[in-house]
Amino acid sequence: MLGVENLTVRYGAQPALEDASVRFVPGTFSAIIGPNGAGKSTLLKTLVGLTTPTTGEVVFTDGGSVQDDVAYVPQQQTLDWAFPVTVWDVAMMGRTGRVGWLRWPGRADREQVAEALRQTGVYDLRGRHIGALSGGQRQRVLLARMLARDARVLLLDEPLTGVDAGTQEQLMALLRAQAGEGRAVVMVTHDLEQARRWCDHLVLVNRRIIADGTPEEVYTPRNIEATFSSSHLGHTHAEA
């Protein structure tokens, strides 16, 4: 289980997340949903150790370490796509932590990378420079790198941005299958309907955890209203 207990994260005076407690368990496909600025990315970054809690803590109870067992797919626009590497190289980066610096990737690593590229539909683009990809192709390459990690927990920040509708369904099925294999899969998304159809655990966030449970439990008019009625940006302006 990976989760946070009584987590508060402040960047400045305003908390991005306040007293948040939530757990993500193996075999479950979770969606984190909320308006812009609600603290969704902050929650993922804190889970993976890129952001430090102001108070509260990250809990990982499955043995091993967050560094070895948690794969994280950041928002695409946060990455430098001019970096001079190929699609294959990026997917192989998913193996680097496992391969270590003192040995070359072996046959098993190459097979894992090839399989990840096939699963995400970019194997034929493997020799191409990442700067020469479309937005949807870039997103698939990030997913391939994540699959190549073979991690027990998968955290994805808006992984379907810029992906066409048909491919979104394929990739959701792929993530669902990853949960079916016993991984904990956690995705930030803005698509409520898609989350309702594919995920078995939903977390509504607006600086605080508004609701946390199955789609049936979580999707009530009251919860939706509490999550979206006033965006966090709106609060900030009102308070400024």
Ligand SMILES: Nc1ncnc2c1ncn2[C@@H]1O[C@H](COP(=O)(O)OP(=O)(O)OP(=O)(O)O)[C@@H](O)[C@H]1O
């Ligand atoms: N590094 C940072 N420094 C200062 N403030 C930050 C930083 N990162 C995020 N914030 C602020 O924290 C709040 C939550 O941001 P976060 O990125 O977690 O929201 P989000 O729910 O992922 O939003 P979006 O849907 O727009 O991606 C926002 O008000 C944001 O401006």
